[in-house]
Amino acid sequence: MPKVKTNxxxxxxxxxxxxxxxxxxxxxxxxxxxxxxxxxxxAMSLKGTVHPSNMHFVKRLLGLK
Incomplete structure (x- = not known):
């Protein structure tokens, strides 16, 4: 199997x-x-956190899941 690339x-x-x-x-x-x-x-200079409803999608892009 090929490796999954990180976005x-x-x-x-x-x-x-x-x-x-x-x-x-x-x-x-x-x-x-x-x-x-x-x-x-x-307010814009503070870090934002990913909402739990989008977490699975972002983790897939980062290769964490």
């Missing part, structure tokens, strides 16, 4: 924590930041 775009976007959660960087914080509020930008 290259997924391994750049997601990171598995020590407790098994999968984190990602939130979107919309690259440019055009002057019109966005400080509260909104601060």
């Amino acid at each position: 290259s775009s997924a391994k750049k976007r997601f990171k598995v924590t020590g407790t098994g959660e999968i984190t990602f960087q939130k979107a919309f914080k690259r440019h055009i930041l002057t019109k966005k509020s400080t509260k909104r930008k601060r």
Whole structure:
């Protein structure tokens, strides 16, 4: 049987924590930041966690399942 390849775009976007959660960087914080509020930008700088309903799909992309 051939080996299953990890999705290259997924391994750049997601990171598995020590407790098994999968984190990602939130979107919309690259440019055009002057019109966005400080509260909104601060919220976007925090890591997001993958929702349990999408966990099986992301794990499959990362080759964890």
